[in-house]
């Protein structure tokens with residue numbers, strides 16, 4: 001069966017969220033001269049109902065651009081094409097990118113990639129080195145890394161998204177020095193928990209707590225800060241999960257405020 005359709009995708013970013021300081025501006029999908037963000041909620045590919053999808057993807061790439069999706073492939077083959085193959089079922093299909101510079105290094109049996117909007121060799125090398133270290137650490141703890149690449153992609157607005165085999169971080173977030181030992185290993189670890197062993201949200205989201213434990217907590221534990229981390233977790237629970245705001249872990253879906261974060265993550 002062949003489906004042919006066309007349309008313009010350009011939903012402007014939402015207003016910054018007020019209530020929760022870690023909230024990001026959102027769009028269901030945008031194709032713009034500054035970059036592209038397409039996700040399941042964009043409905044940019046045929047949707048046949050809920051369930052996981054395996055895919056292979058072939059698209060035009062503007063000159064000087066890179067387009068990144070899940071799995072294995074190329075973000076720009078030098079002849080104006082990007083190709084990606086999921087290598088297995090996924091929750092949804094992402095396509096992100098824009099005018100980007102590509103940096104690459106082997107990371108054990110997989111490939112580390114960094115895509116930046118401005119040249120910054122030092123920053124790229126730090127992330128590539130960290131990519132190799134974390135993937136090796138988790139390979140020893142859990143098992144083989146499930147994808148042929150892990151990419152850090154610089155977004156054109158501030159985000160902290162983790163997708164299967166890549167993470168989409170905002171320009172400011174990427175350059176915070178603490179990210180490389182906090183959010184970054186967290187997003188890499190999600191490739192085992194949540195982005196290859198998927199969450200059945202109807203029965204609760206188990207993957208955030210496990211990922212926080214084996215990333216955020218483990219990073220602190222390795223630096224001798226495990227006890228302080230656990231204490232601050234208990235403090236958050238005491239401070240934010242007050243009467244009537246507590247709920248069972250099985251009812252956690254995603255964090256949307258300090259109370260849900262204290263229950264579902266730490």
Ligand SMILES: [Zn+2]
Pocket residue numbers: 186190208211
């Ligand atoms: Zn997470």
